[in-house]
Amino acid sequence: MICLFLLSLFLLPATASAHQETGTVWGFTSGFVHPLTGLDHIAAMVAVGLWGAFLGAPAMWVLPVVFPLVMAFGGALGVLGVPLPGVETGIALSSVILGIVVALGARPPLWVAALIVGTFAIFHGHAHGAEMPKAANAATYAIGFVIATGLLHLSGIAFGLLVRWSWGKKLVRLGGVAIAFIGFGFLFHFISA
Amino acid sequence: MNVKKIFFRRLLPVALLLALPATASAHTAIGGIGDFFGGVLHPLTTPTHLLVLVGLGLLAGQHSPSNLKIPLSVFIPVSAVALLFTTTGVVKNIYPPILIGIALVAGVLVALEKPLPTVATGTIFAFAALALGLDSAVETGTPISIAKTLLGTWLGLILAVADIAYYLSFFTKQKWQQVGIRVAGSWITAASFMILAFALRH
Numbered sequence: 001m002i003c004l005f006l007l008s009l010f011l012l013p014a015t016a017s018a019h020q021e022t023g024t025v026w027g028f029t030s031g032f033v034h035p036l037t038g039l040d041h042i043a044a045m046v047a048v049g050l051w052g053a054f055l056g057a058p059a060m061w062v063l064p065v066v067f068p069l070v071m072a073f074g075g076a077l078g079v080l081g082v083p084l085p086g087v088e089t090g091i092a093l094s095s096v097i098l099g100i101v102v103a104l105g106a107r108p109p110l111w112v113a114a115l116i117v118g119t120f121a122i123f124h125g126h127a128h129g130a131e132m133p134k135a136a137n138a139a140t141y142a143i144g145f146v147i148a149t150g151l152l153h154l155s156g157i158a159f160g161l162l163v164r165w166s167w168g169k170k171l172v173r174l175g176g177v178a179i180a181f182i183g184f185g186f187l188f189h190f191i192s193a
Numbered sequence: 194m195n196v197k198k199i200f201f202r203r204l205l206p207v208a209l210l211l212a213l214p215a216t217a218s219a220h221t222a223i224g225g226i227g228d229f230f231g232g233v234l235h236p237l238t239t240p241t242h243l244l245v246l247v248g249l250g251l252l253a254g255q256h257s258p259s260n261l262k263i264p265l266s267v268f269i270p271v272s273a274v275a276l277l278f279t280t281t282g283v284v285k286n287i288y289p290p291i292l293i294g295i296a297l298v299a300g301v302l303v304a305l306e307k308p309l310p311t312v313a314t315g316t317i318f319a320f321a322a323l324a325l326g327l328d329s330a331v332e333t334g335t336p337i338s339i340a341k342t343l344l345g346t347w348l349g350l351i352l353a354v355a356d357i358a359y360y361l362s363f364f365t366k367q368k369w370q371q372v373g374i375r376v377a378g379s380w381i382t383a384a385s386f387m388i389l390a391f392a393l394r395h
Contacts, residue, residue, distance in 0.1 A: 061372040065304060065379040072383035076390035129387065138391035139240035139384075146384045150376065 027137030031144025034128055035152060040091050041124060043182045045149055047098035048117055049156020050172055050179075054102060054163055059110050063117050064153040068146055070118040071125035075142070078129025087130075089190050090123030095183025102176025105169070124149075228338040232345020235329060236353055241292050241388065242325055246350065248299030248381045249321055250357025255365060255374055256308055261358050263311050264318040265351075271319050272350050275326020276343045287328045289392045295321045297385035303378025306371065325350055 035041045045067075052063040077084060084090075097116065100106075108116075128145050132138070159175065162168025226234070236242040253264045278284065298317065302309065309317075329346045331339045364370045 061376060065376055068379050068383035069304070069386075072386035075383075075387045079387065079390040079394055081394075125387075129390065132391075137240065139244070139388045142384045142387035142391070143240060143244065146380050146387070150380050 027140035028144040031128075031132075031141035031146075032148045034131065034141075034145050035124075035148045038091075039182060040088075040095055040186045041127075042152060043095040043179045044091065044098055044120065044124065045152030046156035046159070047095065047102055047176065047179045049153040049158075050102045050160040050175055051098060051113065051117075051156075052153070053157045053160020054105060054172060055107060055110075055113060059113055060157060060160075062110060062114060064150065064157070066114045066118050067121045067153065068149060070121035071128070071149065072146070074122035074125025075129035076125075077122070078126040079132065081130075084123070084126045087123050087126050089187065090120065091127060092183050092186035092190055094120035094123060096180050096187060097183075099176045099178070099180025099183055103173050103180060104176075105173060228334070228341035229345040232331075232342035232347075233349040233352075235342075235346050236325065236349045241289065241296065242328070243353075244296040244381060244385060244388070245292055245299065245321055245325060246353040247357060248296045248303065248378075248385075249318065249354050251303045251361060251374055251378055251381070252299045252314070252317070252358075253354065254358035254361030255303055255306065255371075256362075260308075260314075261355075261362065263315050264358070265355055267315045268318045268322045268354060269351055271322035272326045273347055275323045276329060276347050279327060279330035279343070280339065282330075284327045285330050285332065287324055290389055292324050292328060293385050293389045293392060295324055297382060297389060300378050300381030300383075300385055304375050304382055305378075306375050322350070 035045065048063050048067050052060040055063075074084070098120070101108075101116070132141050160172055163172050236246055249264070249268070253261050295317070299321070302317075326347075329343070329350075331342045334342065361374065365374065
């Protein structure tokens with residue numbers, strides 16, 4: 001039954017998107033793919049999940065709830081054309097900081113963690129909002145990128161659950177180091193450009 | 194019968210149903226499926242309507258099956274009245290931020306997981322039914338085809354909310370299930386907020 005359900009998903013949008021890159025289906029595809037096409041976005045999203053899993057409940061679900069809510073605020077600013085300085089730098093910095101806190105296994109109070117994650121979420125949201133293709137359906141674009149962002153968090157949490165084991169804890173911290181390096185790479189790129 | 198079995202037996206046809214219009218929408222909104230089924234699928238293929246319906250379904254189903262009675266007993270007649278009112282031609286559609294605002298409110302309430310007084314829940318469902326109904330006007334067609342479409346839309350609205358709420362109410366016992374619902378609520382809130390910004394920009 002589950003296989004049939006999964007197979008049914010293959011019936012989805014192929015024909016519609018073959019004609020022109022506009023409308024409902026393309027809006028969703030475009031929104032869904034947007035967070036997945038930037039390594040800086042992916043690294044930061046996964047780091048949020050990793051850190052949440054590292055901190056345990058309730059942070060494990062509070063952070064992935066806070067992030068999309070604040071990200072939407074940033075996204076609205078982007079859509080409305082409100083300028084936000086240093087968006088790309090902020091996104092790169094988010095990977096650096098979140099990678100470092102995961103690597104160090106930092107355990108600040110929940111409100112501090114939520115504040116850090118929420119602050120960076122504004123930059124990510126602004127980029128998503130400002131870069132929305134003009135032809136895309138706004139509603140499905142927003143739904144697509146929120147779902148993709150949430151799924152990246154979930155993948156981070158899934159990986160982060162390895163902290164139950166001592167070897168897993170090392171692996172997750174190593175993941176944090178990798179994310180921080182990715183962030184540094186983007187940061188140097190933007191500073192030197 | 195096993196709840197999981199029931200869930201998948203119902204989920205599969207719904208998934209297939211949702212998969213259908215994507216192919217058809219390459220040419221017309223929903224071509225060749227007839228007025229009635231076009232009406233049934235209308236709320237499911239209109240992104241903002243779907244967002245509102247999922248938000249309402251989560252809101253009604255988040256607590257317990259006993260909490261479904263009031264929301265649905267308000268939603269069913271009010272949506273019928275609103276759909277019938279569209280035949281007068283006075284209202285063609287409603288201001289988009291209203292619908293998105295309702296989805297936003299539903300998403301926030303789901304994310305917060307605060308049980309509401311019955312009156313408040315009933316009011317939200319009444320507003321939602323009114324907005325969804327008024328935004329589903331059929332502009333052209335014979336009286337019979339309009340009647341079929343509106344009947345289909347009414348059933349589509351009810352089935353979407355009732356199915357989500359009813360089946361969800363079986364998955365609220367475990368902590369992770371409650372968390373999952375709240376996360377879904379935050380996603381609806383985020384998407385609604387963004388769409389609201391898009392709508393206001395225009």
